[in-house]
Amino acid sequence: MTQERSTAAGADPGEEAGRHVGVIGYGAAGRACAALLLADPRYRLTVLMRSPMAGQLPDRLSAVTSLDALIAARPQIVVEAASAEAFATLAPACLLAGIDVVAASVGALQSRETWDAVVAACSEGRSRLVLPSGAVGGLDYIAAAALSGDIAVTYTSRKPPAAWTAELAAAGLAEAARSQAVTLFEGSAPEAARLYPRNLNAGLTVALAAGIDRTLVRVVADPAVTTNTHEIAVTGAAGDAFLRFANRPSPDNPKTSMITALSLASAVRKRFDPMQ
Ligand SMILES: NC(=O)c1ccc[n+]([C@@H]2O[C@H](COP(=O)([O-])OP(=O)(O)OC[C@H]3O[C@@H](n4cnc5c(N)ncnc54)[C@H](O)[C@@H]3O)[C@@H](O)[C@H]2O)c1
Structure with missing residues (x-):
């Protein structure tokens, strides 16, 4: 918990002034997350877009086109919903400025350089990077079970072959x-x-x-599934678990799962909630 956020009563001091959230990226997930937050009148948003958007913006949403302008607007928390590249170039500066970040592009942390930049920025900015559950769930169970020291996890991404057309063709596996x-x-x-x-x-x-x-990742093109499916198999000292998530596409954009934006909005709401 950052100093600004903690009060004796546990309530958020920003509550009276409203909840101000920054959003990086206004594509499928960013837009849907913004709409979910704006459905609650306590929220106002500042969205970082690549270029000014034509047409009317929703009430309580303002757009900026530079990172400096986003940070100068002083949102209490920023949602990154852009890309791994945008995360790597923009998230550390927000964290360094003392603004917590909820990251959609978690995969960006595979880069040692990005990982180190984030850790250093969190330390200097006294801020935190929040990893939302995104397209899956059960992370609380996995993190707890991992403390036993004895855990093995297999994560399988199972998508219809149409999701991997180029990769299957390149590997000569399209027919199979x-x-x-x-x-x-x-x-x-x-x-x-x-x-x-x-x-x-x-x-x-x-x-x-x-x-x-302790984690093995498998990527499977499977003609038997019709939606993007995620399977997590856990075995360990604390017990065994099998989790399966068959995600429905977003009603506004079939290329992204509906649950991703819901997860981002939920992570933001949780950060304002005095009851964790
Ligand atoms: N954590 C998860 O489980 C999960 C699930 C699905 C998607 N994702 C990730 O979430 C991110 C967003 O996904 P999406 O489906 O909304 O993608 P999208 O392509 O629909 O939208 C991304 C938007 O970000 C904008 N953008 C990119 N770079 C930017 C920058 N530097 N500044 C401002 N805007 C920028 C793009 O113009 C686009 O409008 C992706 O990185 C995706 O991989 C994560």
């Missing part, structure tokens, strides 16, 4: 994937996130909860 599940990758979460920066955020999120060395 029409009738059977084809494993495109098996290895570590950082390597998966490096190879598939837009698709393997969840693998790294799981691995950061379980431990990188």
Whole structure:
């Protein structure tokens, strides 16, 4: 908890002035997250966009086009919903300025350089990077079970072959994937996130909860699934678990899962909630 946020009563001192949230990226997840937050009249948003948007912006939402302007607006928390590259270039500056960041592009942390920059910025800015559950869940269980020291996790991303058209063609597996599940990758979460920066955020999120060395990531093109599916198998001293998430696409954008924006908005709301 940052100093600004903690009060004897546990309430957020920013509450009376409203909840001011910054958003980096106004694409599928950023826009849906913004709409979810704005449905609550206590929220106002400052959104960092690449260029000014044509047309009317929603009430209580203002747009800026530079990182300096976003930081100068002093949001209490920033949601990154842009890309791994944007996360790496923009998130450390927000953290250094003392602003917590909720990151959608968790996969960016596979880069040692980005990881180190984030850790240093959090330390100097007395801020925190929040890793939302994103497309999956059960991270609380995994993190707790990992404390036993005895845990092994397999995270499997299972998507229809149409989601991997280019990769299957490059591997000469397009024909095989029409009738059977084809494993495109098996290895570590950082390597998966490096190879598939837009698709393997969840693998790294799981691995950061379980431990990188204790997590095996598999990427499967599976003609038997119709939606983006995530499976997490946990075995360990505390017990075994199997979690499966079959995500529905966002009603506004079939390319992104509905749950991602819900998860970002939920993480923001939690940060304002005195009851954790
Ligand atoms: N954590 C998870 O489980 C999870 C799940 C799904 C998506 N994601 C990640 O969330 C991010 C957003 O996904 P999306 O589906 O909304 O993508 P999207 O392409 O629909 O939207 C991204 C938006 O960010 C903007 N943008 C990119 N760089 C920017 C910059 N430097 N400054 C300002 N705006 C910038 C783009 O112009 C675009 O409008 C991606 O990195 C994606 O991989 C994470």
